[in-house]
Amino acid sequence: MTNLVKIRGMGAVSSCGIGGERLAADLRAGKSNGQRLTTFPIYFSNEIKVNQLQAALPEDGQGRTDEAINLAVNEALIEAGLALGGEGLRSSALILGSTGFIYESESLYRRQKALGQALPPPLSGRSVGRVAAGIAKRHALKGPVLTVTTACTSSANALLLAASMIKRGDVKRAIVIGAEMLNAFTLNGFYSLMLLSPEGIKPFDAGRRGLQLGEAAAVIILEAADSMDAAGIYLSGGANNCDTHNVISTSRDGRLVAEVMKTAMNAAGVFAADIAAIKAHGTGSLDNDSTEASAMRLVFEEGGKGEKGSAKVPPFTGLKGCMGHTLGACGAVETVAFFKCLKEGFIPSAMGFKDVDPGIGLSPLTTARMMDNASGFYMLNFFGFGGNNTSLVFRYV
Amino acid sequence: MLIPIYILSAAALGPCGDIQQTERKILAGDVEHTIIQDTLETLTGLDMRRVGHFCETALVGSVLTIKRLKNPLDPNSHVYFGTGLGEVQKTMSIFKQTLDSEGDAVSPYSFINSIGSTTSFYIAKTAGLKSRSITACQDELSFEWALKLACNAIEDKDTNSAMAGGADEFSVPHKEHRRRLLLDDEQIMGEGSGWLYLSGERDSAIGEVIEVRYLPFTGADDAHKWAREVSNVCKPYLAGKPPFLLPGFRVNAGRLDALTKAIPGVKVRRYLDYCGCFHTAAAFAVASVFDTPHKSDSIYLHVNSDIEGRTMAVVFKAYGIGGGG
Amino acid sequence: MPGSQNHQLKSDLKKLLVETCRKKIPPETIPDDATLIGSDSFLGLDSLDVLEVSVALKKRYGVRVTDSKDALRIMKTIDALADAIEP
Incomplete structure (x- = not known):
């Protein structure tokens, strides 16, 4: 049993390119990678922007998810100094978070239709759990394999569950994966919900008009640690709850979102005043950004009073202006991106934000915050459909 | 287990709409869908017009499990829900609509139903719970995972009590769905749900994990x-x-x-x-x-x-x- | 003729709303000027219903609504909806 969980290695493939460093480089440069969708056809492709993977991936449309995950796994393994087939990882848990893997089914269906072949039943043999099971099989991993699907909090919850398995002593290490590929199914769904912005994502901005979807695969290797003396990134605590107000948006007062932040801080054993900065979820949607801001106010302005004197919302940022909203993958890929930046000594600005919304009254970082000493506690928030809210508190040493 | 995990109540829904032993039937072959929306509305008194058959299948079990509790529901109970394939019928309909009739907007209701966390949302909503809610999708081991995570949470004192359950639905044509499940010819295909209400407290327990x-x-x-x-x-x-x-x-x-x-x-x-x-x-x-x-x-x-x-x-x-x- | 004076259109719209939102009430009982959206309203529709109806309106009448705020505005009452379809 241990109470300490540390990040041993990280990797990511995203619209910024192959490698976690690419995320930090684009966030530092303020480079938005939004573009018109080119991977497959949709009828409204000229109305929206997306963040597409920048990596050489199989052209037949099959194995795209697997290949993206492979690239991210390899990077994380190199950073961790571990080998998948080696003893250090053989009995590790493999926990994957995603909303599902429909891209491959779609491209197979399109290809067979084009060839005039008998149409196969879509989704055959491609349950959500198959991707994680396949990775475990290919690498002869003997540890527990689990896939979590809680919409946009999927891989954040995967991190939370992995940490709990390590703390229980069930496993020494866990390979946590977040993976999400753009597909027509999901884009159509969001389009019907009128949630896609016609002009890119503007988190917390007065003129925000919705989401910009993206794709990514990211890997975080977690392991038990004996102490927090060594330099590194520790997952100090986290929490998840379910706001049952409305299936597509959180309640406007932000009470449940505030609750999840407070529970996460309790689990990490820290006070509001200890949080150095926040990585907000910041989707750029009209309602959810308001809710998130209200929640931050409840926790840090109201709740922060009297603790250590501070009663201000800490500096906060959003990362989706650079990599898009990668749905089930955002828990993993935004964690990688945030700490890659911190390692380079800065907290990135919230790309896409320009004007304060009077209804929100808070401004995220408009320029990168340079940090001489980045040591401290950081809160990373993730919210999803079905009212699923997750907050993670990390300690950076 | 490190500590006993007590089962305080349980409920199972079978493919014929069966919810108690007198209604259970030996299946002679693949069955047709049983309409359970009315059962669910009677059980909950809520308007369930927007949820699909898969969600209804999960809910009949979860709602009954709570109804069968002898003591009041702990408002901090977690929900751990396992499903192998999730919502199949709505997913199929959006899939075909998206790829076969390019240019048609898909149904927002169906899309919402197809999302992984929607069913656990309704499970929590009908139960009045606002605590942790996790959906596990690990093929044939999805329910076992939900049960394991629920037991872990009680053992770790993250919560005193938790709902652990699983549900899946089939889609038609049967032949197509049988292939999705990789069944042998002699295996009969079904659907349904099952739920346990678990607690670290022994009072009124009917069993233990x-x-x-x-x-x-x-x-x-x-x-x-x-x-x-x-x-x-x-x-x-x-x-x-x-x-x-x-x-x-x-x-x-x-x-x-x-x-x-x-x-x-x-x-x-x-x-x-x-x-x-x-x-x-x-x-x-x-x-x-x-x-x-x-x-x-x-x-x-x-x-x-x-x-x-x-x-x-x-x-x-x-x-x-x-x-x- | 503005849509709000077209009785056939309004009767069709009531049917469409009830069918699309799977409401268990006779369509003709909806008053033309009753508010439709919100928990206190006659039909008790919410934002998700409004989106579902928008998809149905596009299919039936070719009316294209792409902004959720516009959708909420035009679906205020049956009269407003009819006027939006036949200005």
Whole structure:
């Protein structure tokens, strides 16, 4: 049993390119990678922007998810100094978070239709759990394999569950994966919900008009640690709850979102005043950004009073202006991106934000915050459909 | 388990809309869908017009489980929900609409239903819960995972109580869905849900979860070695009394034979005859054990594997009338 | 003729709303000027219903609504909806 969980290695493939460093480089440069969708056809492709993977991936449309995950796994393994087939990882848990893997089914269906072949039943043999099971099989991993699907909090919850398995002593290490590929199914769904912005994502901005979807695969290797003396990134605590107000948006007062932040801080054993900065979820949607801001106010302005004197919302940022909203993958890929930046000594600005919304009254970082000493506690928030809210508190040493 | 995990109530919904023992039927073949929306609206008194059949399937079980609680529901209970395929019918309809009729907007209701966390949203909403809610999708082991995560959370004192359940639906044509499940010709396809309300408190318990063990086998592993390890999961708890065995639908004849030999006197309960094969049939199996009170304390072992052989064993006890021990 | 004076259109719209949102009431009982959206309203529709109706309106009448705020505005009452379809 241990109470300490540390990040041993990280990797990511995203619209910024192959490698976690690419995320930090684009966030530092303020480079938005939004573009018109080119991977497959949709009828409204000229109305929206997306963040597409920048990596050489199989052209037949099959194995795209697997290949993206492979690239991210390899990077994380190199950073961790571990080998998948080696003893250090053989009995590790493999926990994957995603909303599902429909891209491959779609491209197979399109290809067979084009060839005039008998149409196969879509989704055959491609349950959500198959991707994680396949990775475990290919690498002869003997540890527990689990896939979590809680919409946009999927891989954040995967991190939370992995940490709990390590703390229980069930496993020494866990390979946590977040993976999400753009597909027509999901884009159509969001389009019907009128949630896609016609002009890119503007988190917390007065003129925000919705989401910009993206794709990514990211890997975080977690392991038990004996102490927090060594330099590194520790997952100090986290929490998840379910706001049952409305299936597509959180309640406007932000009470449940505030609750999840407070529970996460309790689990990490820290006070509001200890949080150095926040990585907000910041989707750029009209309602959810308001809710998130209200929640931050409840926790840090109201709740922060009297603790250590501070009663201000800490500096906060959003990362989706650079990599898009990668749905089930955002828990993993935004964690990688945030700490890659911190390692380079800065907290990135919230790309896409320009004007304060009077209804929100808070401004995220408009320029990168340079940090001489980045040591401290950081809160990373993730919210999803079905009212699923997750907050993670990390300690950076 | 590090501490006892008590089962305070349970409910199972079978493919014929059956929710109690008198309604259970041995299936003669693949069944048609049973309309359960009215059952659900009667149970909840809520307007369920927007949820799909899959969500209804999960909800009938979860709502009944809470109704059957003798004590008030702990408002901080977690929800752990397992499903192998999730919402299939709405997903299929959006898939076809998206790829076959380019240019048509898809139905927002259907899209919302197809999302992984929607069912657990309604489970929490109908129960009035706002605490942790996790959906696990790990093929044939989805319910076992939900159960394991629920037990872990109670053991770790993250919560005092939790709902653990599983649900899956089939889609038509049957032939297409059978292929999705990779079933043999003689296997009957089904659907349904099963739920347990778990607590660290013993008061009014009807049973307890003893073990949820993950065994990293492959399909190539020797049946006898597999049977030995699976039987070892339940052996410490038998106290000379043979257990009941609930074999899942990926346990082949060779392995079942080896397992019955490894546990002397074991009584096999072929629950799949009643619910048919689906990824979370285990949830129906475990929950339906509590359909009727037991005369004396009984130990049950449920075992299933995924198609690659990874195995999970669940050992639980149903208390006899007059309180167990 | 503005849509709000077209009785056939309004009767059709009531049917469409009830069918699309799977409401268990006779369509003709919806007053032309009753508010439709919000928990206190006659039909008790919410934002998700409004989106579902928008998809149905596009299919039936070719009316294209792409902004959720516009959708909420035009679905205020049956009269407003009819006027939006036949200005």
